[in-house]
Amino acid sequence: MNLLPFVGDARNPAIRPVDAVLIDVPCTGTGTFRRHPDARWRIKVSDIAVMSALQKLILRAAAKVVRPDGLLIYSTCSLEPEENDAQIDSFLSDNLNWILEPPPEGSVPPELLDGGRLRVLPHRHGTDGAFAARLRRVS
Numbered sequence: 001m002n003l004l005p006f007v008g009d010a011r012n013p014a015i016r017p018v019d020a021v022l023i024d025v026p027c028t029g030t031g032t033f034r035r036h037p038d039a040r041w042r043i044k045v046s047d048i049a050v051m052s053a054l055q056k057l058i059l060r061a062a063a064k065v066v067r068p069d070g071l072l073i074y075s076t077c078s079l080e081p082e083e084n085d086a087q088i089d090s091f092l093s094d095n096l097n098w099i100l101e102p103p104p105e106g107s108v109p110p111e112l113l114d115g116g117r118l119r120v121l122p123h124r125h126g127t128d129g130a131f132a133a134r135l136r137r138v139s
Contacts, residue, residue, distance in 0.1 A: 010058045013065050020071040021062045025055045027078040031129025034122045052082045059091055063098065068139045071101075075132040079121070084131040088117065091135070101136040 006015055010023065028043050028051050029036070059074055066072050076083050092098055102116035112118055112125070118132040 011054075011061050013061055015065055017065055017067045018070065019067055020073070021066050022073045022075070023058055023062045024075045025051075025058050025083075027051050027055065027076040027083050028080060029077050030079045031077040031120070031122065031131075033129075035128060048080050048082050051078075052087065055083060055087050056090070059087060060095075063091070063095065063135075063137070066137050068137055070137050072098075072135040072137070073132060074135065075118075075130065077128060077130050079129045079131075084119075084133075085117070088133045088135070097139075098135050098137055101134050103134055 004015065004018065006013060008014060010025075028047050029039060030043070033040050055076075059072075063072055074088065078084060088100065092100060100116050102113065103118070108118060112120055116133075118130065120127060120130040122129045
């Protein structure tokens with residue numbers, strides 16, 4: 001596997017088409033409150049809307065550089081539905097040439113999967129919260 005690290009503005013990636021893209025998008029970080037309890041006092045409700053708008057731009061821009069049959073992994077350390085499921089659901093409804101593809105069998109413990117999406121919850125799994133979705137561009 002060849003890896004191409006990219007540093008730049010993810011809203012407008014200037015790279016050639018690739019087989020796979022991982023985007024760990026900026027988020028509110030609500031999944032890290034157990035390690036950073038002070039963060040809950042710094043985050044405003046309006047931050048969710050700001051981050052969601054940025055995430056939407058990044059997700060759609062990243063999708064443009066994925067070749068047909070390629071993968072796009074979207075991840076956050078947020079627990080907020082607006083930053084996770086809503087982003088994926090909106091993207092899939094707007095882009096019919098993409099599907100949600102669960103991780104390969106055995107690669108992720110079943111208790112971390114929720115409808116084919118990775119969902120780690122601090123109160124259930126004893127770690128930081130996280131979300132990820134694996135998307136495949138279909139021909």
